[in-house]
Amino acid sequence: MPGLKDVKDKISGVKKTAQITKAMNMVASAKLRGAQEKMERFRPYAGKFAEAMSDLSGGMESTDLPLMEVREVKSVEIVVVTSDRGLCGSFNANIIKEAEKLKRKYEAEGKQVSVVTVGKKGMQALKKTGTLRKSFNDIMGSFQMFNAREISQDITEAFLAGESDQVDIIYGKFISVGVQRPEVEELLPIKPVASEEDVPQETTGATGSYTYEPDPNEIMEVLLPLYLNVQIYHAMLEVGASEHAARMTAMDNATKACKDMITDLTQLYNKARQAAVTGELMDIVGGAEALK
Incomplete structure (x- = not known):
């Protein structure tokens, strides 16, 4: 004894x-309130932006704009969004595990995979794989829209240069204070939504026609980069709120x-x-x- x-x-x-x-629980709880409110305010904006993009892209050909160009997928880039700090349970580990699973899936299909990380924890875990192309660290604590724009420009340049044929993003989606799950979405190419003629009438409900000025193609040239910025910023907001919720728990x-x-x-x-x-x-x- x-x-x-x-x-x-x-x-x-x-x-x-x-x-x-x-004390850390109380700090995380205080930060969660602000991060959750910011995320919930942005969700409707992201949803309406996606609706506008869907309406504009309906009926468009994928060859009309470079960011909508669908080509044979030989190389895939995975954007992994995690937190910069730890002590938040298995939150980061689940995102990294999902990224590694997706990477193995693409490699098994014979595709070349590269990784871009947002957040220090993702970089530390994935740099040993040898597929890390670029990392954005120490920004998740106080990120702004310009950070999302910088990330968007980097992956867009790689896509337009032919270094990647498809870009996926993985982040921790905030479901509730006790539940945060890894979410996988395809960022590039931005695929057009089916036009109204291709959708069964019973699923559309009330419909209307819109007249756009200038031409929809000109509008899309401006909106496509903004759409990517919104998607990445939304993912970062989700991770920010999820991180504090996971740390609090x-x-x-x-x-x-x-x-x-x-x-x-x-x-x-x-x-x-x-x-x-x-x-x-x-x-x-x-x-x-x-x-x-």
């Missing part, structure tokens, strides 16, 4: 750890685990103290008996 001082030191150490995890579980350890160590301390007292009493009684 360990000595009283050793057990007491362990109890003191676990109590200090519990104070740290509780992880730190809450850690605090509870510390309390359980303190209870067990306190019982061990009481047993050790009782054993020490019993031993001292036996020494006293034995000494008294020896004097008789």
Whole structure:
């Protein structure tokens, strides 16, 4: 049985750890409120943007614009969005696992795979694969739209240069405070949505026709890069909120685990103290008996 001082030191150490995890839980909770509100405000904008793109692209040929060009897929680029910091449970690990699974799938099909990471955790895990083309680190703590624009320009240049024929993005989608799941979406090429003539009437409901000025192709030339910016920024917002939610849950579980350890160590301390007292009493009684 360990000595009283050793057990007491362990109890003191676990109590200090519990104070740290509780403080981190409170910080994550405060940051989550802001990140979740920002993400929820952006979701309708991203949805309406996607609707406008769907209406504009309906009936367009994929060869009309370079970013919509569908070609034989020989090389795929995967954009992996994670957090810069850890201590958020399995959140980053799940995204990285999904990215590695997708990478193995494409390689098994004979396609060349390159990876672009957004967030330090993704870079640290995937740089050893030898497929990392570029990484964007230390931006997830305070990212803005210009960060998404920089990432979008980089992957767009690679796509237009023929370095990649398809671009996928993987990020942690915020479902609820307790649930965050990896999400995979295809970024490039941007595929046109079927026109109304191709959609069964019963699924469309009320319909209307729109007149665009200038020509829809001219509008799409401007909107396509903006659409990519919106998609990447939305993924970063989802990861930002998911990170704080996962950290809050992880730190809450850690605090509870510390309390359980303190209870067990306190019982061990009481047993050790009782054993020490019993031993001292036996020494006293034995000494008294020896004097008789």
